Amino acid sequence: MTDMPSRQEVLLDAAIAVLGSAGPRRLTHRAVDAAAGLPAGSASNYFKTRDALVNAMAARFVEREQAIWATLTGLVVPRTPAELAVALAAFVRRAVEADRVMTIARYGLFLEAALHPEAHRTLADSAREIRRFGAQWLRAVGAADPETACELILDQMDGMILHQLAYPDPALDLERRLDTVVRAYT
Template structure:
Protein backbone atom coordinates (compact mmCIF):
# COMPACT_ATOMS: atom_id res chain seq x y z
CA UNK A 1 0.00 0.00 0.00
CA UNK A 2 1.40 3.40 -0.94
CA UNK A 3 2.37 5.84 1.78
CA UNK A 4 0.40 9.07 2.18
CA UNK A 5 3.18 10.94 0.38
CA UNK A 6 3.02 8.45 -2.53
CA UNK A 7 -0.78 8.82 -2.60
CA UNK A 8 -0.40 12.56 -2.90
CA UNK A 9 2.19 12.27 -5.65
CA UNK A 10 0.12 9.74 -7.59
CA UNK A 11 -2.85 12.11 -7.28
CA UNK A 12 -0.62 14.95 -8.48
CA UNK A 13 0.35 12.88 -11.54
CA UNK A 14 -3.37 12.37 -12.21
CA UNK A 15 -4.03 16.11 -11.89
CA UNK A 16 -1.14 16.89 -14.20
CA UNK A 17 -2.27 14.34 -16.80
CA UNK A 18 -5.95 15.21 -16.69
CA UNK A 19 -5.93 18.97 -16.08
CA UNK A 20 -2.50 20.25 -17.08
CA UNK A 21 0.38 21.93 -15.31
CA UNK A 22 -1.53 25.18 -14.71
CA UNK A 23 -4.12 23.34 -12.61
CA UNK A 24 -1.50 21.59 -10.51
CA UNK A 25 -2.02 23.12 -7.06
CA UNK A 26 -1.77 21.77 -3.54
CA UNK A 27 -5.55 22.09 -3.22
CA UNK A 28 -6.17 20.15 -6.47
CA UNK A 29 -3.80 17.39 -5.32
CA UNK A 30 -5.55 17.15 -1.94
CA UNK A 31 -8.92 16.85 -3.67
CA UNK A 32 -7.68 14.24 -6.17
CA UNK A 33 -6.15 12.19 -3.34
CA UNK A 34 -9.34 12.49 -1.27
CA UNK A 35 -7.34 13.89 1.62
CA UNK A 36 -7.98 16.91 3.86
CA UNK A 37 -7.02 20.36 2.64
CA UNK A 38 -3.43 21.14 3.52
CA UNK A 39 -2.18 17.55 3.20
CA UNK A 40 -0.05 18.20 0.11
CA UNK A 41 1.40 21.41 1.53
CA UNK A 42 2.43 19.53 4.69
CA UNK A 43 4.71 17.35 2.56
CA UNK A 44 5.60 19.81 -0.19
CA UNK A 45 5.81 23.37 1.11
CA UNK A 46 6.12 25.03 -2.29
CA UNK A 47 4.86 24.30 -5.78
CA UNK A 48 8.46 23.77 -6.89
CA UNK A 49 8.93 21.16 -4.17
CA UNK A 50 5.74 19.45 -5.35
CA UNK A 51 6.85 19.44 -8.99
CA UNK A 52 10.31 18.09 -8.10
CA UNK A 53 8.73 15.33 -6.01
CA UNK A 54 6.33 14.49 -8.86
CA UNK A 55 9.27 14.10 -11.22
CA UNK A 56 11.00 11.77 -8.77
CA UNK A 57 7.82 9.71 -8.16
CA UNK A 58 7.12 9.51 -11.86
CA UNK A 59 10.61 8.19 -12.56
CA UNK A 60 10.12 5.52 -9.86
CA UNK A 61 6.80 4.47 -11.37
CA UNK A 62 8.16 4.40 -14.91
CA UNK A 63 11.11 2.25 -13.88
CA UNK A 64 8.78 -0.15 -12.06
CA UNK A 65 6.50 -0.42 -15.10
CA UNK A 66 9.37 -1.20 -17.44
CA UNK A 67 10.89 -3.66 -14.95
CA UNK A 68 7.58 -5.51 -14.82
CA UNK A 69 7.27 -5.57 -18.60
CA UNK A 70 10.89 -6.63 -19.09
CA UNK A 71 10.39 -9.43 -16.56
CA UNK A 72 7.22 -10.74 -18.23
CA UNK A 73 8.07 -10.57 -21.92
CA UNK A 74 11.06 -11.76 -23.90
CA UNK A 75 10.48 -11.26 -27.62
CA UNK A 76 12.46 -13.60 -29.87
CA UNK A 77 11.73 -12.14 -33.30
CA UNK A 78 11.37 -8.63 -34.70
CA UNK A 79 7.66 -9.31 -35.22
CA UNK A 80 7.19 -10.34 -31.57
CA UNK A 81 9.07 -7.23 -30.50
CA UNK A 82 6.82 -5.07 -32.69
CA UNK A 83 3.74 -6.71 -31.08
CA UNK A 84 5.05 -5.93 -27.58
CA UNK A 85 5.84 -2.34 -28.55
CA UNK A 86 2.41 -1.91 -30.16
CA UNK A 87 0.75 -3.24 -26.99
CA UNK A 88 2.76 -0.76 -24.95
CA UNK A 89 1.73 2.14 -27.20
CA UNK A 90 -1.94 1.08 -27.13
CA UNK A 91 -1.87 0.94 -23.35
CA UNK A 92 -0.09 4.30 -23.12
CA UNK A 93 -2.75 6.05 -25.22
CA UNK A 94 -5.67 4.01 -23.85
CA UNK A 95 -5.94 2.92 -20.22
CA UNK A 96 -2.80 4.86 -19.17
CA UNK A 97 -3.64 8.00 -21.18
CA UNK A 98 -3.68 10.33 -18.16
CA UNK A 99 -0.32 9.02 -16.94
CA UNK A 100 1.11 9.33 -20.45
CA UNK A 101 -0.04 12.95 -20.74
CA UNK A 102 1.50 13.61 -17.33
CA UNK A 103 4.72 12.01 -18.61
CA UNK A 104 5.00 14.54 -21.41
CA UNK A 105 4.17 17.35 -18.98
CA UNK A 106 6.96 16.12 -16.73
CA UNK A 107 9.36 16.06 -19.67
CA UNK A 108 8.54 19.69 -20.40
CA UNK A 109 9.04 20.63 -16.76
CA UNK A 110 12.40 18.84 -16.73
CA UNK A 111 13.39 20.77 -19.85
CA UNK A 112 12.75 23.96 -17.89
CA UNK A 113 14.29 22.66 -14.64
CA UNK A 114 17.78 21.31 -15.27
CA UNK A 115 18.06 20.26 -11.61
CA UNK A 116 15.17 17.83 -12.17
CA UNK A 117 16.70 15.95 -15.08
CA UNK A 118 18.96 13.62 -13.12
CA UNK A 119 16.17 11.32 -11.92
CA UNK A 120 14.55 11.14 -15.35
CA UNK A 121 17.92 10.54 -16.99
CA UNK A 122 18.68 7.64 -14.65
CA UNK A 123 15.28 6.13 -15.39
CA UNK A 124 15.78 6.57 -19.14
CA UNK A 125 19.16 4.82 -18.95
CA UNK A 126 17.57 1.81 -17.23
CA UNK A 127 14.80 1.62 -19.83
CA UNK A 128 17.37 1.82 -22.63
CA UNK A 129 19.40 -0.95 -20.99
CA UNK A 130 16.34 -3.24 -20.84
CA UNK A 131 15.37 -2.31 -24.38
CA UNK A 132 18.87 -3.06 -25.64
CA UNK A 133 18.67 -6.51 -23.99
CA UNK A 134 15.41 -7.18 -25.80
CA UNK A 135 16.96 -6.10 -29.09
CA UNK A 136 20.02 -8.24 -28.45
CA UNK A 137 17.70 -11.23 -27.91
CA UNK A 138 16.11 -10.70 -31.33
CA UNK A 139 19.47 -10.29 -33.06
CA UNK A 140 19.91 -6.53 -33.45
CA UNK A 141 23.45 -5.80 -34.68
CA UNK A 142 23.77 -2.65 -32.49
CA UNK A 143 21.21 -3.07 -29.70
CA UNK A 144 21.98 0.26 -28.00
CA UNK A 145 21.51 2.35 -31.13
CA UNK A 146 18.49 0.28 -32.18
CA UNK A 147 16.89 0.86 -28.78
CA UNK A 148 17.35 4.63 -28.97
CA UNK A 149 15.83 4.74 -32.45
CA UNK A 150 12.85 2.58 -31.48
CA UNK A 151 12.14 4.49 -28.28
CA UNK A 152 12.20 7.73 -30.27
CA UNK A 153 9.79 6.19 -32.78
CA UNK A 154 7.49 5.02 -29.99
CA UNK A 155 7.51 8.44 -28.32
CA UNK A 156 6.54 9.97 -31.66
CA UNK A 157 3.74 7.46 -32.19
CA UNK A 158 2.43 7.99 -28.68
CA UNK A 159 2.55 11.77 -28.94
CA UNK A 160 0.87 11.75 -32.36
CA UNK A 161 -1.78 9.33 -31.15
CA UNK A 162 -2.54 11.57 -28.18
CA UNK A 163 -2.69 14.73 -30.30
CA UNK A 164 -4.45 13.41 -33.41
CA UNK A 165 -5.40 9.75 -33.08
CA UNK A 166 -7.26 9.60 -36.40
CA UNK A 167 -3.96 9.90 -38.27
CA UNK A 168 -2.27 6.95 -36.53
CA UNK A 169 -3.36 3.75 -38.22
CA UNK A 170 -2.06 0.20 -38.27
CA UNK A 171 0.24 0.49 -35.30
CA UNK A 172 1.63 -3.04 -35.66
CA UNK A 173 2.59 -2.47 -39.29
CA UNK A 174 4.32 0.81 -38.45
CA UNK A 175 6.24 -0.71 -35.55
CA UNK A 176 7.15 -3.83 -37.55
CA UNK A 177 8.51 -1.55 -40.29
CA UNK A 178 10.35 0.51 -37.67
CA UNK A 179 11.92 -2.57 -36.08
CA UNK A 180 13.02 -3.89 -39.49
CA UNK A 181 14.29 -0.44 -40.50
CA UNK A 182 16.26 -0.12 -37.28
CA UNK A 183 17.84 -3.51 -37.91
CA UNK A 184 18.81 -2.38 -41.41
CA UNK A 185 20.21 0.97 -40.22
CA UNK A 186 22.09 -0.51 -37.28
CA UNK A 187 23.52 -3.30 -39.39
CA UNK A 188 24.63 -1.01 -42.23
CA UNK A 189 27.91 0.01 -40.54
Protein backbone atom coordinates in the same frame (compact mmCIF):
# COMPACT_ATOMS: atom_id res chain seq x y z
CA MET B 1 0.31 -8.68 0.62
CA THR B 2 1.05 -5.29 -0.90
CA ASP B 3 2.19 -2.39 1.17
CA MET B 4 -0.23 0.47 1.54
CA PRO B 5 1.09 3.61 -0.12
CA SER B 6 2.36 6.26 2.26
CA ARG B 7 0.53 9.58 2.52
CA GLN B 8 3.33 11.14 0.48
CA GLU B 9 2.92 8.50 -2.26
CA VAL B 10 -0.85 9.09 -2.27
CA LEU B 11 -0.22 12.80 -2.76
CA LEU B 12 2.33 12.23 -5.52
CA ASP B 13 0.04 9.77 -7.32
CA ALA B 14 -2.72 12.37 -7.07
CA ALA B 15 -0.32 15.00 -8.47
CA ILE B 16 0.45 12.73 -11.42
CA ALA B 17 -3.29 12.26 -11.98
CA VAL B 18 -3.90 16.03 -11.84
CA LEU B 19 -1.09 16.72 -14.31
CA GLY B 20 -2.29 13.95 -16.64
CA SER B 21 -5.96 14.88 -16.52
CA ALA B 22 -6.00 18.66 -16.06
CA GLY B 23 -2.60 19.84 -17.30
CA PRO B 24 0.31 21.76 -15.80
CA ARG B 25 -1.63 24.96 -15.05
CA ARG B 26 -3.99 23.04 -12.78
CA LEU B 27 -1.15 21.37 -10.87
CA THR B 28 -1.51 23.14 -7.53
CA HIS B 29 -1.21 22.01 -3.95
CA ARG B 30 -4.94 22.54 -3.51
CA ALA B 31 -5.78 20.44 -6.59
CA VAL B 32 -3.50 17.66 -5.36
CA ASP B 33 -5.15 17.68 -1.93
CA ALA B 34 -8.58 17.43 -3.55
CA ALA B 35 -7.53 14.65 -5.93
CA ALA B 36 -6.00 12.70 -3.04
CA GLY B 37 -9.10 13.20 -0.91
CA LEU B 38 -6.99 14.72 1.86
CA PRO B 39 -7.48 17.90 3.89
CA ALA B 40 -6.37 21.22 2.45
CA GLY B 41 -2.73 21.87 3.23
CA SER B 42 -1.66 18.21 3.07
CA ALA B 43 0.43 18.56 -0.08
CA SER B 44 2.07 21.78 1.08
CA ASN B 45 3.07 20.06 4.34
CA TYR B 46 5.24 17.67 2.32
CA PHE B 47 6.12 19.87 -0.65
CA LYS B 48 6.57 23.51 0.38
CA THR B 49 6.81 24.84 -3.19
CA ARG B 50 5.53 23.84 -6.59
CA ASP B 51 9.14 23.09 -7.58
CA ALA B 52 9.45 20.67 -4.66
CA LEU B 53 6.18 19.05 -5.73
CA VAL B 54 7.34 18.69 -9.35
CA ASN B 55 10.71 17.23 -8.33
CA ALA B 56 9.12 14.71 -5.97
CA MET B 57 6.47 13.90 -8.57
CA ALA B 58 9.17 13.17 -11.16
CA ALA B 59 10.83 10.74 -8.75
CA ARG B 60 7.51 9.00 -8.02
CA PHE B 61 6.68 8.86 -11.72
CA VAL B 62 10.05 7.25 -12.45
CA GLU B 63 9.46 4.67 -9.72
CA ARG B 64 6.11 3.72 -11.26
CA GLU B 65 7.36 3.75 -14.87
CA GLN B 66 10.41 1.62 -14.12
CA ALA B 67 8.24 -0.92 -12.31
CA ILE B 68 6.07 -1.16 -15.44
CA TRP B 69 9.10 -1.71 -17.68
CA ALA B 70 10.64 -4.24 -15.30
CA THR B 71 7.40 -6.21 -15.24
CA LEU B 72 6.96 -5.96 -19.00
CA THR B 73 10.48 -7.13 -19.82
CA GLY B 74 10.06 -9.98 -17.35
CA LEU B 75 6.80 -11.13 -18.94
CA VAL B 76 7.48 -10.56 -22.63
CA VAL B 77 10.47 -12.13 -24.32
CA PRO B 78 10.32 -11.45 -28.06
CA ARG B 79 12.46 -13.75 -30.18
CA THR B 80 11.99 -12.07 -33.57
CA PRO B 81 11.68 -8.49 -34.81
CA ALA B 82 8.01 -9.19 -35.64
CA GLU B 83 7.29 -10.35 -32.07
CA LEU B 84 9.06 -7.27 -30.74
CA ALA B 85 6.96 -5.02 -32.97
CA VAL B 86 3.77 -6.64 -31.65
CA ALA B 87 4.90 -6.12 -28.04
CA LEU B 88 5.82 -2.49 -28.69
CA ALA B 89 2.50 -1.84 -30.46
CA ALA B 90 0.67 -3.25 -27.43
CA PHE B 91 2.69 -0.89 -25.23
CA VAL B 92 1.80 2.12 -27.40
CA ARG B 93 -1.86 1.14 -27.46
CA ARG B 94 -1.95 0.79 -23.68
CA ALA B 95 -0.15 4.12 -23.25
CA VAL B 96 -2.83 5.98 -25.23
CA GLU B 97 -5.81 4.04 -23.90
CA ALA B 98 -5.70 2.44 -20.44
CA ASP B 99 -2.71 4.48 -19.24
CA ARG B 100 -3.71 7.72 -20.99
CA VAL B 101 -3.62 9.91 -17.86
CA MET B 102 -0.22 8.54 -16.84
CA THR B 103 1.09 9.07 -20.37
CA ILE B 104 -0.14 12.66 -20.55
CA ALA B 105 1.48 13.26 -17.14
CA ARG B 106 4.70 11.85 -18.58
CA TYR B 107 4.76 14.43 -21.34
CA GLY B 108 3.79 17.13 -18.85
CA LEU B 109 6.78 16.09 -16.74
CA PHE B 110 9.02 16.34 -19.81
CA LEU B 111 8.01 19.99 -20.12
CA GLU B 112 8.48 20.58 -16.40
CA ALA B 113 11.92 18.94 -16.59
CA ALA B 114 12.99 21.51 -19.15
CA LEU B 115 12.61 24.12 -16.39
CA HIS B 116 13.51 22.10 -13.29
CA PRO B 117 17.10 20.74 -13.25
CA GLU B 118 16.39 18.16 -10.53
CA ALA B 119 13.38 16.76 -12.39
CA HIS B 120 15.48 16.78 -15.57
CA ARG B 121 18.19 14.65 -13.93
CA THR B 122 15.61 12.25 -12.49
CA LEU B 123 13.88 11.72 -15.84
CA ALA B 124 17.18 11.48 -17.76
CA ASP B 125 18.45 8.80 -15.38
CA SER B 126 15.20 6.91 -15.80
CA ALA B 127 15.39 7.13 -19.59
CA ARG B 128 18.82 5.50 -19.47
CA GLU B 129 17.42 2.68 -17.32
CA ILE B 130 14.46 2.13 -19.66
CA ARG B 131 16.81 2.03 -22.65
CA ARG B 132 18.73 -0.69 -20.79
CA PHE B 133 15.50 -2.73 -20.54
CA GLY B 134 14.74 -2.19 -24.22
CA ALA B 135 18.28 -3.00 -25.33
CA GLN B 136 17.82 -6.47 -23.79
CA TRP B 137 14.95 -7.10 -26.19
CA LEU B 138 16.88 -5.78 -29.17
CA ARG B 139 19.90 -7.88 -28.28
CA ALA B 140 17.61 -10.93 -28.16
CA VAL B 141 16.25 -10.26 -31.68
CA GLY B 142 19.71 -9.73 -33.16
CA ALA B 143 20.28 -5.98 -33.29
CA ALA B 144 23.91 -5.18 -34.10
CA ASP B 145 23.89 -2.09 -31.86
CA PRO B 146 21.02 -2.68 -29.40
CA GLU B 147 21.64 0.47 -27.32
CA THR B 148 21.46 2.85 -30.28
CA ALA B 149 18.59 0.91 -31.84
CA CYS B 150 16.66 1.10 -28.58
CA GLU B 151 17.12 4.86 -28.29
CA LEU B 152 15.93 5.41 -31.87
CA ILE B 153 12.95 3.05 -31.54
CA LEU B 154 11.85 4.62 -28.25
CA ASP B 155 12.08 8.05 -29.88
CA GLN B 156 9.81 6.79 -32.67
CA MET B 157 7.41 5.32 -30.13
CA ASP B 158 7.29 8.62 -28.23
CA GLY B 159 6.30 10.34 -31.46
CA MET B 160 3.62 7.75 -32.19
CA ILE B 161 2.23 8.02 -28.68
CA LEU B 162 2.20 11.81 -28.76
CA HIS B 163 0.43 11.84 -32.13
CA GLN B 164 -2.13 9.28 -30.99
CA LEU B 165 -2.84 11.40 -27.90
CA ALA B 166 -3.10 14.68 -29.79
CA TYR B 167 -4.99 13.47 -32.87
CA PRO B 168 -5.85 9.80 -32.67
CA ASP B 169 -6.04 7.74 -35.82
CA PRO B 170 -8.01 4.57 -35.02
CA ALA B 171 -6.98 3.11 -38.40
CA LEU B 172 -3.26 3.44 -37.65
CA ASP B 173 -1.60 0.05 -38.05
CA LEU B 174 0.84 0.24 -35.14
CA GLU B 175 2.16 -3.29 -35.66
CA ARG B 176 3.06 -2.57 -39.30
CA ARG B 177 4.69 0.77 -38.47
CA LEU B 178 6.65 -0.62 -35.57
CA ASP B 179 7.64 -3.69 -37.57
CA THR B 180 9.13 -1.31 -40.16
CA VAL B 181 10.96 0.65 -37.46
CA VAL B 182 12.27 -2.45 -35.63
CA ARG B 183 13.47 -4.08 -38.86
CA ALA B 184 15.31 -0.89 -39.82
CA TYR B 185 17.46 -1.24 -36.71
CA THR B 186 17.88 -5.02 -36.45
